[in-house]
Amino acid sequence: MPLDALLDSHDGLALAGLIRQGEIAAEELLEAVIARIEARDPAVNAVVHRLYDQARAELAEGPPAGIFAGLPFLLKDLYTFRRGVACGNGSRAFAGYVAPFDDAMVQRWRAAGLLVVGKSSTSEFGLNVSTETAQHGATRNPWNPDYSAGGSSGGAAAAVAAGMVPLAHASDGGGSIRIPASCCGLFGLKPSRGRNLTSDAWAGLTVFHAVTRSVRDSAALLDAICGPPVDHPYSLPRPEQPFLRALGGRPKRLRIAWTARTPDGVPLHPDCRVAVERAAAIAQDLGHDVAEAAPAIDYPVLGQAMIVIVAANMADALAPGNPLLPKGVAREDVEIITWRFAERGAKISAPQYLRAQRAVRLIGDRLNAFLGDYDILMTPTMAQPPMALGTVDTGKDDVDGFNRAVQPYVAFTQMFNMSGQPAASLPLHWSDEGLPIGVQIAAPVGEEARLFSLAAQFEQACPWFDRRPSG
Numbered sequence: 001m002p003l004d005a006l007l008d009s010h011d012g013l014a015l016a017g018l019i020r021q022g023e024i025a026a027e028e029l030l031e032a033v034i035a036r037i038e039a040r041d042p043a044v045n046a047v048v049h050r051l052y053d054q055a056r057a058e059l060a061e062g063p064p065a066g067i068f069a070g071l072p073f074l075l076k077d078l079y080t081f082r083r084g085v086a087c088g089n090g091s092r093a094f095a096g097y098v099a100p101f102d103d104a105m106v107q108r109w110r111a112a113g114l115l116v117v118g119k120s121s122t123s124e125f126g127l128n129v130s131t132e133t134a135q136h137g138a139t140r141n142p143w144n145p146d147y148s149a150g151g152s153s154g155g156a157a158a159a160v161a162a163g164m165v166p167l168a169h170a171s172d173g174g175g176s177i178r179i180p181a182s183c184c185g186l187f188g189l190k191p192s193r194g195r196n197l198t199s200d201a202w203a204g205l206t207v208f209h210a211v212t213r214s215v216r217d218s219a220a221l222l223d224a225i226c227g228p229p230v231d232h233p234y235s236l237p238r239p240e241q242p243f244l245r246a247l248g249g250r251p252k253r254l255r256i257a258w259t260a261r262t263p264d265g266v267p268l269h270p271d272c273r274v275a276v277e278r279a280a281a282i283a284q285d286l287g288h289d290v291a292e293a294a295p296a297i298d299y300p301v302l303g304q305a306m307i308v309i310v311a312a313n314m315a316d317a318l319a320p321g322n323p324l325l326p327k328g329v330a331r332e333d334v335e336i337i338t339w340r341f342a343e344r345g346a347k348i349s350a351p352q353y354l355r356a357q358r359a360v361r362l363i364g365d366r367l368n369a370f371l372g373d374y375d376i377l378m379t380p381t382m383a384q385p386p387m388a389l390g391t392v393d394t395g396k397d398d399v400d401g402f403n404r405a406v407q408p409y410v411a412f413t414q415m416f417n418m419s420g421q422p423a424a425s426l427p428l429h430w431s432d433e434g435l436p437i438g439v440q441i442a443a444p445v446g447e448e449a450r451l452f453s454l455a456a457q458f459e460q461a462c463p464w465f466d467r468r469p470s471g
Contacts, residue, residue, distance in 0.1 A: 003032040011214035011465070012071050012166040012221075016113065019070040026070030026115070027059055033072040033117060036164045044140045044149065046158035048077050049086055049119040058115060066113025067224055073114035074168040075106065076156055078122040079201065080208075082106050090124040090133045090152075093333035097324060104197050105208050105225065109169065112224035120155030120168055123394070124335050125317065126206075127310070129179055129409040130392045131155060134335055138389050141183055142469035143435055147386045150180030150409075157184040157211045161469060167217050171199070173206035174306060175381075175413030178425035182381035182438025185427040185464065186211045187455065189218050192445045193420030194234035196226050203309045203357055204234055205417040213465055215455045218424075219243040222448060234420075236446055246449035247456040254288045254454060256280070257370070258378040263299035266411045271437050272380035275429035279378060279439040279458070282428075286457050295370035295377070297363060297415055305359035306414055307344075307403065312353055314338060315345030337394040337402050344399065364419035371421070371444045376454060381425040381438035383408040412440055422448045426455055427464045 003024065006015065018024045034052050041047045055072065064070045075082060078089050081099035088094045102110070110116070121139045123131050131139040131154025139154040141147040142162040149158035153170035157180030160168050170177040172190040181188025188211045199206040208225075212218045220243075227238045258280040260273045284290040318338075320328035331339050371377060392405045416423040422445070425438035443450045459465075 003028060007032060007036065007166070008163060008468070010166070012068055012212070012217040015166065016068045016071045026064060029070060030055055030059060030072055030115065030117065033165060037118065040162045040164055041159070043145060044142055044158040044162050045137055046120055046139050046149070046155040046162070046164070047074065047118045048088065048121045048136050048155065051085060051116055051118050054085070055115050055117045064113045064115065066111055067220055069113035071114055072117040072165050073109060074118050074120045074156060074159055074165055075116055076122055076153055076169045076171055077119040078126050078152065078171060079199070080106065080169065082116055085119065088135065090122040090135055091334055091338070092135050093325065093329040095135065108225040112221065117165070120153070120159055122153065122155060123151040124338050125314065126152035126171070126173055126176055127338060127341065128152060128392055128394050129175065129406050130387055130389070132389060132394070134395065140389070141386055143185065144433070146388060147435060148183060148389050148391070150183035150386065152176040153180045153211065157181055157186055157188070160184070160186055160211050160213060163468065167210050167212040167221065169208070170211045171206055171208045172417065173202045174417050175410045177209060177211060178381050178413050178423060178438065178440060179409055181211050181425040181427070182436060183386040184211070185430070185436030185467065186213060187215055187218055187424065187426060189222070189424040189448070189451065190416065190422060191222060191226070191448055192236055192422045194228060194232070194236040195222070195422070195448065197228050197232065198234040200233065202313050203360065205309065215452060215459050216244060216247055219247060219452045239449060241449070243449055243452050246452040251453045251457055254375040254450070255373070256283050256288050256290045256376045256378055257293040257374040258290065259292060259294035260380060261294045262383050262411050263407070266383050266407050268380070269384045271385055271429070271431045272383055275437040275439050276378060276380045279428050282458065282461055283378070286461060293374070295367055297366060301359050302363055302415060302418065303407070305356040305418070308348055308352055308356035309360070311341045311345030312348045313345065314341040315348070318342045319346070335394040336397045337399055340397070340399040360418040363415055367415060367419040367421060368444060375443065375450060377442045379412040379440045381412060381440040383411045385431055385437055386435050416442050419445070421445050422451055424451050424455055426458050428458060428462055
């Protein structure tokens with residue numbers, strides 16, 4: 001079978017298996033992926049740094065090892081450091097920064113055999129739910145170029161959905177894995193806090209993983225990279241069984257709560273309601289106990305806590321003394337919304353920040369209590385379908401308006417960053433306009449295996465792998 005056809009019909013694990021078996025050469029696969037990026041990226045604008053020569057040189061050093069041996073992979077260009085490679089964070093302010101080291105996550109991805117072939121676009125500092133920046137322009141949705149690929153991991157999702165690579169690194173501080181997965185028709189898991197190297201940024205709300213075409217690629221990758229250092233402030237022990245094993249065998253009967261209830265004032269699109277109602281019916285057909293129920297969450301408190309935490313972190317990132325840019329950042333080097341967040345953050349007092357952290361813990365306590373009665377909570381991933389480009393504008397000087405515009409897209413996602421619980425977006429529905437609509441499932445902290453098991457059932461009942469954007 002030609003390599004081009006293999007890239008369409010095989011997931012990452014299958015391609016890596018062909019390399020190990022000697023049926024394809026890693027060098028040939030790399031060149032096929034490079035050709036795809038060059039042919040397909042102009043339509044979506046997902047790859048902001050091309051690392052072809054570095055990838056070729058790495059292969060020339062010897063055969064790769066690891067479960068994904070020789071599989072091309074994209075890093076998200078947001079606080080992810082590959083030695084000798086630019087890390088721009090979607091911002092003009094970091095346009096000249098080059099990382100002097102491989103960070104711990106990059107080391108783990110490379111140890112798993114992944115071959116870094118480029119870096120994908122992100123919204124500036126990960127603030128926007130749509131990947132549109134002054135530095136790199138808009139990343140377009142492969143399903144319809146007038147729409148966004150989501151954010152902040154929009155480049156990763158657009159590249160995978162467009163068939164450039166089978167999986168790509170993504171990170172999530174308020175929904176930034178699950179939102180683009182929903183927008184682009186992919187599987188996107190946000191792991192538990194502490195499952196891998198959870199970032200200290202955003203008070204521990206941010207975690208790293210990937211967007212993938214198949215559930216098993218996500219499970220295998222998490223197996224390869226999970227487990228933080230013992231001295232890390234957020235730490236979960238490695239699971240007793242590999243996550244990949246959760247995809248086999250007979251799944252247990254689960255107690256699934258589903259809800260489409262949004263925070264006050266956030267409208268729910270009919271397509272998003274249909275998506276979660278249909279998913280609940282499928283779950284019941286699969287033999288699970290399904291009930292409509294919702295946790296008691298104080299959404300205004302949640303939203304305010306999120307703003308305080310993000311604003312304070314932006315103030316720190318832009319101020320003089322930042323180890324990456326010790327002189328600080330000038331107003332003209334960042335988007336106006338980024339600057340306004342930093343201004344607001346500079347005025348936040350220590351008691352305000354501590355109260356925001358207490359609110360985060362309270363939300364986590366309530367979600368944990370709710371999931372003491374249920375095994376899974378199911379919601380729409382977003383309250384609205386993928387947004388048209390320009391819907392959420394970081395170039396308009398209106399930070400309160402920006403926050404209101406973001407709400408429909410984070411209404412169901414950001415609470416799980418606060419609780420630290422794992423949550424995943426599944427591509428289970430498409431609108432009449434042909435746009436993907438994701439359904440989110442969440443589980444108690446540490447229960448990624450439960451999510452993988454249920455996701456694999458949905459994947460078998462409602463196959464999405466071969467459903468690809470045209471062109």
